[in-house]
Amino acid sequence: MAGTDLFAPVTFNGLSLQNRIAMSPLTRARADMAGRVGPLQATYYGQRASAGLIITEATAVVPEGRGGAFIPGLWDDGQIAGWKQVTDAVHARGGRIFCQLWHAGRLSHSSLDLQGRAPVAPSPYKQEGQVFTEGGMVDFEEARALSLEEIAGVVTAFADAARRAKDAGFDGVEVHGAHSYLLDAFLRDMTNKRTDAYGGSIENRARLLLEVMEAVVKVWGPERTAVRLSPIGHAYGAWDSNPEPLFTHVVEKLNDMKIGWLDMVEGDTGITREIEPSFDLQKLRRLFKGVLIANNLYTRAMAIEAVEAGRADMIAFGRPFIGNPDLVERLKADAPLVDADLRAYYGGGERGYTDFPAMDAA
Secondary structure (H helix, E strand, O other): OOOOOOOOOEEEOOEEEOOOEEEOOOOOOOOOOOOOOOHHHHHHHHHOOOOOEEEOOOEEOOHHHOOOOOOOEOOOHHHHHHHHHHHHHHHHOOOOEEEEEEOOHHHOOHHHOOOOOOOEEOOOEEOOOEEEEOOEEEEOOEEEEOOHHHHHHHHHHHHHHHHHHHHOOOOEEEEEOOOOOHHHHHHOOOOOOOOOOOOOOHHHHOHHHHHHHHHHHHHHOHHHEEEEEOOOOOHHHOOOOOHHHHHHHHHHHHHHHOOOEEEEEOOEOOOEOOOOOOOOHHHHHHHOOOEEEEEOOOOHHHHHHHHHOOOOOEEEEOOHHHHOOOHHHHHHHOOOOOOOOHHHOOOOOOOOOOOOOOOOOO
């Protein structure tokens, strides 16, 4: 697709987009402790509706799947109405929006679960570092291994959240299969030491992710189902000893399902674009048959060049959307960008969230 314009309208999988720029998921920790969103989030996402496609912040499919305090959810029907305010605000401005469905796995905490249960993982694991809770930063806890019955419950939870996302008026969903959260932790041999049908071989380690994708496709159809992968990411110190055959297998199976969108993180998210010498990400780009969203630390020039050269169908921008609600217009005009203060990223109210002015009002 050489010569393609980053800023021109396009239609993918029957979905008309204003441009080829995606707003990457950005955790902002401004839901209430019941996981509900409302007018504040509707304003925030509505301000950014000129993006070709918005992908929401990670949205928990179960309360014990939250990776921090004040994280939104779709584990309960009572959370639908708030998200409907968000989708209505985006659609009123001509935008499109997918909901990212997420289970944080071992990167959660018992205080975040409504029943005080320990976090879960493929295998017992004690993560180093700390997690943000309502009471502040606390050490991660020892995660326990999911039983086979509980694994089936995870698949059901993703399917139920996908149904709620449809009821809330989203245009599609993205399954979060990256960054060492639960589904990614099952993929990687560092974090998955199981000896049953969900551990050991590549096929077994990929089983949960693919079962989740199949369940979500039954709700949305493949053309409105996306997945985020970070094939060479080392988030939270996790890795796989041989990622290329692992992720080649995953992408081949996604193709078999005709999954519509792959949101692929190149390198370590928000840290580096360095690619491990033994891993050919171009192979995965060429292999995937749906819409490829390239992600991680893209500049304006890099984004334009990648789309023109046909190496990606869309480019995702993350942090620049925080301080620049009209990022698309700023990129198109090659105008200066606001570098939002890190202190505004997580938690709070309107300040540092919805009070960044558009370019013409600055």
